[in-house]
Amino acid sequence: MISHSLPPSLILLIGGALLPLVPRRARTSIFLLFSAAAMVGVTRLSYGQGLSFDFLDYEVVLCQVDQLSWVFGLIFSLITLIGGIYGFHVRDSGELVASLVYAAGALGVTFAGDFLSLLFFWELMALGSVVLIWKRASTASQASGWRYLYVHITGGSLLLIGIVMRLQTAGTIGITALTDQAAAGNWFILLGVAVNAAIPPLHAWLPDSYPKATVTGSVFLSAFTTKSAVYLLLRLFPGWEILVYFGVMMALYGVVYAVLANDIRGILAYHIVSQVGYMVAGAGIGTDLAINGAAAHAFSHILYKSLLFMGAGAVIYATGRSKLTELGGIGRMMWLSFGLYMVGAFSISGFPLFNGFISKAIVVSAADKAGYSGAYFLLMLAAVGTFLHTGLKLPYFTWGSSYSGARIERVVPTNMFLGMAIGGALCLGFGIVPGVLYGWLPYEMHFKPYTMGHIVESLQLLLFTFVGFLMLRRQLGGEKKIVLDTDWFYRYPAGWLRWAVVEGVDCLFGAFEHGIGRAVHRIGLLAANPIEVLIYRQTPSRSFDPNSYRLGIGGSIALALVAVVILAVWGMWTLG
Amino acid sequence: MRDSGRLAIIITTLVLIALQYAGLDPHHAHWWDYIPGFWALFGFAGCWLIVVASKKLGKAIIQQREDYYDKP
Structure with missing residues (x-):
């Protein structure tokens, strides 16, 4: 019974409180234990409302479960576990506790039944995540962490303003779909969520901070903040047409910047912006198929994007280098991380049999079926860019190309490979058997990804992106430059x-x-x-x-x- | 690129164009589904467009020296 079980977010918070009390060597075991417990907690949840109490005349609902929140809760708890395995060698209790608090925030947001508890967990996420940036302990990460915190405090304040305005007009703090596009409060809530969803021009915190976080921290960062915001867009703003245009814009925005970025995690960060664009567009289209597609793509995205960050993280861990201009030719030394990274790369590019294929196709089809032909073509164009950078440029100039002199300074621990292998296996598993994920989606699913038409379309697209890359690859190497983004407006x-x-x-x-x-x-x-x-x-x-x-x-x-x-x-x- | 690589790409392309018509569903097809190799052309042109347009934008304003923010 749900009313007797603990919300998964509280399980992780208890874990976070206990973790510093145990001996150093046992800390990651506690981490794994509690993240596994949270995942079991999610699987045992039943639909409906649980654990609520009265606070200041309002009913606070800590755990409200339906299909949409359940599928996000499942992937959040799953990635906490996988990230925990990848980071099993980490001994720093600050980083481990921050990761648990961050995950608890994401799960809390997902299952929040009212805006007050939502706001609480929202701020908890910001606090947990900024520690993962600071723990890199470089001057750049300190400064970037502060900028990250300022942006998220601003975003949280926008959300709070919206919630208060909505409370005044609608008189309720319960979380339901917001339909009134004339209410200013709803727009403030949308702005607050848009900051976390990294919708340009409010996105610059993401590519600014993710490349500067710790190796393990960036795995969690890639999963929680943007996807919990996507969940809220699907929950609160389905069918708000403006999201279609912003979603398509951000899908291409990330692609353009990924051409220019030099840091390998910077390229991946810009492709988070790009991929989240598909989900934002899905929320904006708002049909059953589009909502299903966005939820499925968020699920797939968390798996393959964390795998990509784990692969890039292994390179950074081993060589201490993170720029394309300083990497190259390390394929022989790091063939295993290359292979596992490529599983993530094929997934994000939407190769048949990988999980990106079965989810991206839903959103793109939903755009087509809902009559957004322009959006349909532009999302296909963004898919070209995705394969070009994540699948070709990044691995070619990191593991392939000419030898850069990068050496293995630290041996990558086995647990890191294990985390990547589990992620890779899940990317393939969900891709080969799409019915499993489709069965968890909020609406009934009749979509068939593996039709001859879809497969041929994808393979033509990908093959000729590859041909284009072969011709253009001399122009695509990293440049010793940084890219100016909208963070210029507060950094300069x-x-x-x-x-x-x-x-x-x-x-x-x-x-x-x-x-x-x-x-x-x-x-x-x-x-x-x-x-x-x-x-x-x-x-x-x-x-x-x-x-x-x-x-x-x-x-x-x-x-x-x-x-x-x-x-x-x-x-x-x-x-x- | 070696000739064998070129040959492989050409053969795969021809097979994919043939399969495009084999997999065509006349009830749901768009006009572009009837153009042979439409998505191959789209991918190739898209690739060039993305690279050329991004590089132009980068040269114009986006890319700056690495110490840009340190020494204003």
Whole structure:
């Protein structure tokens, strides 16, 4: 019975509280134990409402389950477990606790039945995730983590504003589909969710921070924040047409930037933006097929994208290098991570038999069936870009191409390969037997991915992307550059802002202090010898001595005589 | 590229075009489904378009030196 079982998010939070108390070597075991328990908890949930209590006159529902939240809950708990295996060698309790808190936040958002608990878990996600960026412990990751936190605090505040406005107009905090496109509160909620869904121009925090996170942390980052936002878009905003246009735009936006990015996790991060575009578009189309497609694609995406991050992470772990310009030719040394990475790459590219194929096709078909022909073609174009970068460019310039001199400085632990192997097996498994995932989706599914038409279409597209790559590959190598994105608008003026509120103020205070000092000095001199300063206009050579300015005795007598004469004259004048 | 590679690509393409018509479902087909190798052309043209357009954008403004934010 659901009413007697603990919400999965609380299971992870308890795990997070216990973890620092056990010996170092047992910490990751506790991590795995509790993430496995959370996953079992999710599978045992039954549809309906559980664990609710009253808080400030409102009913807070910590666990509300239906098909949509269940399928997201399942994949979130599954990836926590896989990420835990991949990071089994991690001993840093801060990073492990942060991962558990982050996962708890994602599960809490997924099963929240009201906006108050949603907001609580939303902020919990931001707190947990930023630690995974900071734990990389480089100067760049510190700064990037702060930017990440500022953006997410802003996003959370937008969400809060929307929730309060909705409470005033609708009078409820229950989570249901928001249909009123004229209510300002709903738009604030959409903005808050759009920050986490990384919808451009609100996306720049993602490619800024994910490449700078820890190797294990970026696996969790790639899974939770954007996909829990996708869940909310499907839950709250199905059929909001604006999402179709933004979704298609972001699918291509990520592709363009992935051409230019040099950091391997930067390329993967831009392809999160691109892939989430399919899901956002699915939410916007809003038909049963589109919602199913977006949910299925989120499920597949979490599996293959975490696998890609794990593969790239293994390279970074082993070589200490993360840029295309510094990598290349390490295929012989790291063939296993190459092979497992390629499973993820074939999945994201939508090769038949891999799980990207069975989910991406649903969204694209839904766009076509709903009459969005433009969206249909542009999403197919984004698929070309996906294979081009994630499937061809990144692996070619990392493992293939000419040898870069990169060496294996640390041996990749077996548990990392095990995590990747499990992820890869699931990518293939769900791809070969699509019925399993389709059976979990919110609406009944009649979609057949493996028709001759679909397969031929995909293979033609992919084969000629490959041909195009062969011709263009000389142009596609990494460049020692960074890419400017919309974070420019807060990073570049930050210098001016820092000048205005820190360095400028410092200057002002400095000038003032200097001025006061000079004034005090002058007053001191003036007090010491006013005659020399005021009359002779020179720095006093000695202190004031009245005697040195007195007249001689002759002068005094003359003065007295003049006075006597004046007095005498005046006396005679008045008396006479 | 070696000749054998070229030959493999050409043969695969021909097979895929043949299968395109074998798998054609006249009830749900669009006009573009009748063009031989439509998605092959789309993929090839799309590939060029993405690379050329992105590189132009990159040169114009997006790509900057690595210390861009450190030394304004």
